[in-house]
Amino acid sequence: MQTSLHNKTILITGATAGIGLATAHALLQQGAKLIITGRDQSRLYHAVKQLDGNVIPVLCDSANIAQIQQMAAQLARDKITLDGLILNAGVFYPAPFEQMSADNFHSTMAINFTGPVFTLQALLPCLNNPSSVVFISSVAVQKAFSEAGVYxxxxxxxxxxxxxxxxxxxxxxxxxxxxxxxxxxxxxQAKAGMDDATINGFFESLNTTPVGRVLTPADIIPAINYLISDASIGLRNAYIDIDGGFGL
Ligand SMILES: NC(=O)c1ccc[n+]([C@@H]2O[C@H](COP(=O)([O-])OP(=O)(O)OC[C@H]3O[C@@H](n4cnc5c(N)ncnc54)[C@H](OP(=O)(O)O)[C@@H]3O)[C@@H](O)[C@H]2O)c1
Structure with a gap:
């Protein structure tokens, strides 16, 4: 069966793990062609080995504007045009406000904000008309989490x-x-510096939310899939909250 993503070319930033990698698996199953980025060559190589389909890996650190421009130049040189762009690469470096360092502030903003802005800008010549950009934001935009100010x-x-x-x-x-x-x-969570016991306790605390458990990437993919496909052509600046009711 041909889906609406069949033969669409989609670039996913930060697809070496988590939501980005799971989305790559899902889009490939629907016949999409992918470009995936990562900041680490060996993790990028490992991700491509796991993925079954048409995938071009590009080493590109979301905090490095020169690398972003090189990636865009490579795509233009290879005459690759995009139907979709998923701005997923992101980090969570929690810090209590009183102790938050300038380095923590600037690295978070560089990866989570500046990177997506300049990735989109650099890729403008590659984006087809029409094309869809999906930003992986966070419930933290509207729900306060201690130590997550800069995130x-x-x-x-x-x-x-x-x-x-x-x-x-x-x-x-x-x-x-x-x-x-x-x-x-x-x-x-582990990259944020939490140990296994803290992560398990954190996840268990979510058993009291309406959905009754921590979410998994599989819970997030259908919304990404919808927004990246032509089915959502009428949407502009929509936010789909997938928090299992945590923010109620
Ligand atoms: N998990 C959650 O609870 C949650 C909640 C709300 C929003 N989000 C957002 O969802 C997105 C994906 O996060 P995730 O939970 O899937 O985390 P993850 O498993 O750590 O995956 C993040 C991905 O982004 C990549 N990345 C990080 N910094 C990068 C950089 N400077 N340049 C290029 N790639 C970079 C990572 O590469 P490496 O493999 O090299 O680290 C990895 O591929 C993020 O934007 C995050 O803020 C996550």
Missing amino acids: SASKAAFEGFARVLNLELAARGIRINSVRPGVTATEI
């Missing part, structure tokens, strides 16, 4: 930028919408 601000900053871009880029057929996951079991 929340980085996601809200891109959402604010996207509102303007939905006007500026409309004539090029580009639309931008966001998915806001709630707490989802991925590597992000």
